[in-house]
Amino acid sequence: MARTLIVGEMFEGKVRKPTLCGVTFALKLKELKGAPFDILLPGKGSKEGAMEVAEFGAERVFYTEAKEYESYKAESYAPLVAGVVKKVGYDTVCATANIYGKDLMPRVAAILDAGMASDITQVEVSGSETIYQRPIYAGNVIAKLKIKTPISIVTVRQTDFPPCETKSGKSAVEEIPAEKPLTSAVKVEILGFEKTQSTRPELTEAKVVVSGGRGLKAKENFKMIEDLADLLGGAVGATRAAVDAGMVPNELQVGQTGKIVAPDLYIAVGLSGAIQHLAGMKGSKVIVAINKDEEAPIFSVADYGLVADLFQAVPKLIQEIKRVKE
Amino acid sequence: MKIMVPIKRVSDPDNANKVKITPDGKGVTSEGLSWDINPFDLYGVEAAIRLTENGPKKERIGEVFVVTLGPQDVAIQLRRCLAMGAEKAIRIEAQDTQLDSWVVARTLAKIFEMEKPDLIILGKATVDGESNQVAQILANILNLPQATFVAAISHKPQEPFITVTREVDGGVIKAKVSMPAVISVSERILGSRAVQNGITPDNFDYPSDNVRYTPLPMIKKAEKKPLEQKTLAELGVDTSMKVDYFAFLPPPARKAGIKVDSVETLVQKLKNEAKVI
Numbered sequence: 001m002a003r004t005l006i007v008g009e010m011f012e013g014k015v016r017k018p019t020l021c022g023v024t025f026a027l028k029l030k031e032l033k034g035a036p037f038d039i040l041l042p043g044k045g046s047k048e049g050a051m052e053v054a055e056f057g058a059e060r061v062f063y064t065e066a067k068e069y070e071s072y073k074a075e076s077y078a079p080l081v082a083g084v085v086k087k088v089g090y091d092t093v094c095a096t097a098n099i100y101g102k103d104l105m106p107r108v109a110a111i112l113d114a115g116m117a118s119d120i121t122q123v124e125v126s127g128s129e130t131i132y133q134r135p136i137y138a139g140n141v142i143a144k145l146k147i148k149t150p151i152s153i154v155t156v157r158q159t160d161f162p163p164c165e166t167k168s169g170k171s172a173v174e175e176i177p178a179e180k181p182l183t184s185a186v187k188v189e190i191l192g193f194e195k196t197q198s199t200r201p202e203l204t205e206a207k208v209v210v211s212g213g214r215g216l217k218a219k220e221n222f223k224m225i226e227d228l229a230d231l232l233g234g235a236v237g238a239t240r241a242a243v244d245a246g247m248v249p250n251e252l253q254v255g256q257t258g259k260i261v262a263p264d265l266y267i268a269v270g271l272s273g274a275i276q277h278l279a280g281m282k283g284s285k286v287i288v289a290i291n292k293d294e295e296a297p298i299f300s301v302a303d304y305g306l307v308a309d310l311f312q313a314v315p316k317l318i319q320e321i322k323r324v325k326e
Numbered sequence: 327m328k329i330m331v332p333i334k335r336v337s338d339p340d341n342a343n344k345v346k347i348t349p350d351g352k353g354v355t356s357e358g359l360s361w362d363i364n365p366f367d368l369y370g371v372e373a374a375i376r377l378t379e380n381g382p383k384k385e386r387i388g389e390v391f392v393v394t395l396g397p398q399d400v401a402i403q404l405r406r407c408l409a410m411g412a413e414k415a416i417r418i419e420a421q422d423t424q425l426d427s428w429v430v431a432r433t434l435a436k437i438f439e440m441e442k443p444d445l446i447i448l449g450k451a452t453v454d455g456e457s458n459q460v461a462q463i464l465a466n467i468l469n470l471p472q473a474t475f476v477a478a479i480s481h482k483p484q485e486p487f488i489t490v491t492r493e494v495d496g497g498v499i500k501a502k503v504s505m506p507a508v509i510s511v512s513e514r515i516l517g518s519r520a521v522q523n524g525i526t527p528d529n530f531d532y533p534s535d536n537v538r539y540t541p542l543p544m545i546k547k548a549e550k551k552p553l554e555q556k557t558l559a560e561l562g563v564d565t566s567m568k569v570d571y572f573a574f575l576p577p578p579a580r581k582a583g584i585k586v587d588s589v590e591t592l593v594q595k596l597k598n599e600a601k602v603i
Contacts, residue, residue: 011496074462074472099494103474106427106459110466115568116427118457135577137454138342141354144573187471187504191489195497208602232603240513244535250477250493250514256453257366257513265602275342276453282580286600288592294585303583303600306592313589320593321603 002035005088007081007095007104008053010043015052017205018096020163023056025094025123025156027164030057032125035092038062039171040084042069042077047175054171056164061171066178068185071193072100075185078107083179085112085151092130097155098204105155115147121160138256138279158204159262159283196251200226201235203252208234208265211254211281214241215270215291215310222247224314225269231321237261237281239271255280270310273298290314327388327481329374330443332434332460333367333407335400339453347574353423354574363403366449366511372537373515374447375411377481381526389413393437395420395430401553408548409540415553418561426567427459429558434460435467436561443506445488450475450510458510465508473503477514482524 006022008015019041026037038060041049046063054061062084068076081104085093093108095101097119109116121142122133129146132154136143147153203209210229212222222236229236237254238247254261256279266284271277273289273296281287282301289302292309299305306313337345337356345356363371371392378388391414392407394400404415418433438446451458458474465472477498478491492499493512503509514520518531540548558565586592596603 016495074465074474078466099475102458103462103472103494106462107466107472109459110431110463116457116459117569118459133575134456136456137345137354138339138456139577140343140345141347142575142577143571144575145569145571147569149568182466182469184465184469184471187507188473189502191500191502193497193499244513251496256456257451265596265600275340286596286602287580287583288596299583299585301580301583303580304592304595305583305585306587306589307585308589316589317593320589324593324597325603 001089002029002033002092003088003090004029004035004037004092004094005081005085005090006037006039006058007093007101007108008039008041008049009096009100010041010046010049013045015041015049016100017163018098018158019053020056021096021156021158021161022094023058023164024161025154027057028123029092032123033130038088040081042080043072044070050173054173055167056171057168058171061173062176063173064176064178068178068181071190073181073185073188073190074104074107075188076181077104078111079182080179081108082111084176091150092152092154094154094156097157101155105153109153112151112153113149114151114153115149116153117145117147118155119157120154121157135279138275139282140275157260159260196249200229201233203235203237203254203259203261206235206261207263208232208267209237209254209261209263209281209284210234210267210269211237211239211271212242212247212269213239213271213277214245216242216247219247221311224318228267228314228318231318232265234263234265239274239277268298268302269314271298272296273301327378327445328441328443329378329388329390330393330438330441330446331367331370331374331390331407331412332393332430332446332448333371333403334364334394334452335361335396335403336364336452336454338362339365342453347576351573351575361403363406364449364452364454366451366453366513368449368537369513369515370447370449370511371407371410371412373479373511373521375538376521376526376532377479377523379411379526381530381532386411386413387525391416391441391443393434394418395425395433397421404553405545405548406540408551408553409544410538414551416556417553418556418558420558424565426569427457427463428568429563429565431460431463431467433558433561433563434464436563438468445505446508448508448510450512461508461510468508471503471507473501473507473509476509476511478517478520479509479515480522
């Protein structure tokens with residue numbers, strides 16, 4: 001029997017929003033092959049968190065606040081997930097392809113001896129087969145794949161399975177016991193967590209992203225990128241070159257190796273559009289590029305390109321947007 | 327310390343838009359593109375060498391060996407790692423189409439058991455397949471602790487553990503991990519002081535964001551270093567695959583955009599046409 005388990009995530013006592021990306025995926029599978037779904041939510045605050053996610057149509061929501069799950073370790077979380085899969089019986093186990101899902105799910109796959117599709121962007125069902133699509137080669141090829149093991153492990157790309165917003169049907173909430181951690185769990189000791197401080201929206205959740213690249217030349221100049229982002233209520237992004245040059249913190253990196261974003265509006269300033277960067281943003285709805293080099297590859301994906309010196313264009317753009325917004 | 331660094335050969339990542347889907351739609355070919363070491367694996371090699379040397383004195387104080395699965399000519403990539411400073415290379419004969427994360431992880435587990443390294447360092451993902459699974463599956467097969475997305479490593483001589491900084495959603499985690507362990511590294515590991523080994527002075531700066539250059543004498547020396555060849559059969563690796571990639575498609579194309587001649591036009595278009603501001 002087809003049944004899906006969503007592995008949810010708690011962060012500082014609250015349900016992390018990407019948990020609901022899993023719901024979007026599970027609802028899709030329910031529509032395609034009638035598979036009901038459950039949610040597993042381990043970690044501190046998950047009792048309350050379970051109530052919160054119990055309104056999205058899952059049959060059951062499992063939670064545990066056992067001390068083993070207070071701080072995340074793949075070595076304790078993976079056997080918990082695998083244990084629930086074995087006890088209840090699932091053919092599909094999914095999480096979101098953020099760092100949590102990327103770190104945890106291959107270990108779950110390893111315990112369950114299962115095949116895994118990472119970072120999928122689409123799912124379809126053809127007869128008895130479930131077919132996944134995922135981008136490879138920095139988004140330049142889309143691969144179609146099938147998983148040959150009885151259990152499939154999947155992580156879903158947030159931009160293609162956005163957090164479910166529609167509530168439907170109450171779930172039964174059940175507390176579950178802790179599972180014995182892997183013996184390797186004691187080999188990892190978490191020393192601390194340093195949280196990134198930002199007053200702006202999360203890059204992956206923002207409706208507008210303004211990104212800067214090497215063309216900004218210096219840290220101080222990122223101020224105008226921030227001003228433009230703030231004016232539009234958006235997030236600030238950057239290329240790897242800008243991060244490497246120390247202009248902005250690492251977590252702002254957009255690209256194949258950084259965050260994958262798909263906002264309504266993406267404004268690319270002073271960045272050439274390296275393949276690795278394009279891989280992280282070319283799913284954006286509207287792309288604006290401002291660059292003085294008219295040959296820059298970023299123009300090939302831009303809906304609106306402005307060939308101009310960013311140091312003149314950006315302040316003027318801020319002024320002009322303020323004017324039309326009044 | 328003895329470190330194992332698995333590497334993968336990938337087609338030139340800066341020309342990933344030039345790979346082609348075969349006419350039958352069942353494969354991808356990178357014909358005409360050069361081969362390179364997967365960048366994150368290369369960062370792993372650099373990190374491993376930094377961990378096992380006295381940086382300013384350019385002295386080796388530990389051992390690094392690199393491993394890959396691939397055809398004969400992948401020796402070129404292995405030799406580059408030897409020229410960077412690795413002591414030994416191992417090539418396991420295989421074709422890309424024979425491999426999925428599981429086959430790779432099972433093979434690497436066999437090599438681990440033969441060589442007994444203290445640490446395995448992998449790149450956080452490959453830039454072609456982008457699955458990001460091998461490190462975690464390998465750790466599980468070997469029942470070892472894992473640390474993925476590692477941005478900094480520190481180790482003191484004789485200590486049985488390393489301290490790592492992991493870049494995660496919303497911040498960074500610091501963790502102490504007992505060896506042997508499996509770690510995967512991000513590009514931040516190339517930071518000028520990201521790798522500390524208690525021998526190289528803590529305030530010694532490596533050229534930031536760079537993998538070391540291999541001068542000619544090092545390349546010459548590398549030719550004499552051992553490059554072992556093995557087969558999946560002699561290692562007794564289960565070569566069954568769990569995933570079937572059966573078709574490849576081009577990504578959805580974006581419709582051609584326009585160039586605007588002024589900021590004013592741009593703002594008008596964004597407001598009235600795209601309706602995004």
